[in-house]
Amino acid sequence: AQSVTQPDIHITVSEGASLELRCNYSYGATPYLFWYVQSPGQGLQLLLKYFSGDTLVQGIKGFEAEFKRSQSSFNLRKPSVHWSDAAEYFCAVGFKAAGNKLTFGGGTRVLVKP
Amino acid sequence: DAGITQSPRHKVTETGTPVTLRCHQTENHRYMYWYRQDPGHGLRLIHYSYGVKDTDKGEVSDGYSVSRSKTEDFLLTLESATSSQTSVYFCAISDLPRGGNTEAFFGQGTRLTVV
Numbered sequence: 001a002q003s004v005t006q007p008d009i010h011i012t013v014s015e016g017a018s019l020e021l022r023c024n025y026s027y028g029a030t031p032y033l034f035w036y037v038q039s040p041g042q043g044l045q046l047l048l049k050y051f052s053g054d055t056l057v058q059g060i061k062g063f064e065a066e067f068k069r070s071q072s073s074f075n076l077r078k079p080s081v082h083w084s085d086a087a088e089y090f091c092a093v094g095f096k097a098a099g100n101k102l103t104f105g106g107g108t109r110v111l112v113k114p
Numbered sequence: 115d116a117g118i119t120q121s122p123r124h125k126v127t128e129t130g131t132p133v134t135l136r137c138h139q140t141e142n143h144r145y146m147y148w149y150r151q152d153p154g155h156g157l158r159l160i161h162y163s164y165g166v167k168d169t170d171k172g173e174v175s176d177g178y179s180v181s182r183s184k185t186e187d188f189l190l191t192l193e194s195a196t197s198s199q200t201s202v203y204f205c206a207i208s209d210l211p212r213g214g215n216t217e218a219f220f221g222q223g224t225r226l227t228v229v
Contacts, residue, residue, distance in 0.1 A: 009154070034217060043204065044157075044220040090156055094218070099145055099164050100208045101172065102218055104156030 002027050004093055006105035013081050014113045021076040021108050023091030031093040033074040034102070035065055038088045047089075050074065061085070086112040117141050118221040120205050126227045133192040135224050137205030139185075145208045146188040147172075147218065148180060150201040157204060163188055195228045202226070 005024045013019050025031065032051050036044040048059025055067040065076045074091060091105040117140030127133050137146060145164055149157040149172075159172030161180040169180050177199060179191045192199055202225050208218040 004156075006156075036220075043222045046217050046219075049217050092157075096210060099162060100210060100216070100218060101147065101159055101162055102149075102157070102206075103173075104149075104158070106154050106156045 002103060004091055004103050004105040006089075006091055006108050008108045009106070010109050010111065012111040012113060015083055016080050019076075019078045019081045019085070019110065021089050021091075021110070023074045023076065023105055025072050025074070025091075025093050027072075027093065029095070030069060031095050032100075033065075033067060034092045034094070035059065035063070035074075035076045036090045036092060037061075038090065038107075040087075044090065047076070081110075081112055083112050083114065086110055118205060118207055118219060120203075120221040120224050122224060123222065124225045126229060127195050129196060129228055130194050133195050133226065135190045135203055135205075135226070137188045137190070137221060139188075139205075139207045141207055141209075141219070142185060143207040143209040143219075144185075145210070145218075146182065147206040147208075148178070148188065148190045149204045149206060150174065151204060151223070152201050160190065160203075192226075195226075197228050200226060200228045 003026045034049045035047040047063050088107045088109045090107050092102040094102045119138045121136045147162040148160040151157045158174045163169045163182040181189045202223050205221040206218040
């Protein structure tokens with residue numbers, strides 16, 4: 001069955017430290033890939049997206065993600081975390097041929113220690 | 115921000131009552147979606163629409179129906195609400211321009227509590 005897995009439910013990181021969030025998908029073809037961020041009580045904001053081309057993509061707020069076809073992964077990274085990065089992060093996949101419907105991972109909640 | 119408005123933003127209702135959530139967009143996007151968000155499950159697709167009066171089921175459609183009579187409005191109805199439908203509901207929109215790619219844009223969510 002098609003699925004998206006975010007192995008880490010919670011991650012705690014110190015302010016200024018680096019952050020990496022993992023995302024793996026299980027699909028027969030390469031889907032479109034997205035990372036969204038959700039602050040408490042808010043909707044989802046797109047951080048970055050991969051459709052094709054360069055496998056290292058840059059997003060907003062200093063985030064980047066790398067698509068690795070061989071590992072079916074799309075991990076999100078940030079070199080230096082700020083307290084405002086505390087939020088929940090969702091990886092999602094979609095297919096243009098399927099009307100851009102998205103399948104989401106379960107989310108990773110990031111806590112930032114001062 | 116994409117022009118998506120969900121109403122109401124919060125609702126408490128009793129088991130067995132009908133509930134309708136509304137999503138209104140001003141972007142003229144072709145596709146509209148309803149997702150529900152529950153802890154540990156991320157967001158799961160309930161129903162989606164690929165045009166006026168064209169809708170289809172998603173992953174968790176049981177107990178829900180939808181309607182889209184105008185491009186800008188997509189309604190989600192719980193015919194007889196149950197406690198398992200307590201959740202946060204998100205509407206999203208997207209478009210697939212010829213030769214282009216696009217992402218989905220999300221509304222602010224509706225928190226529904228069924229007591």
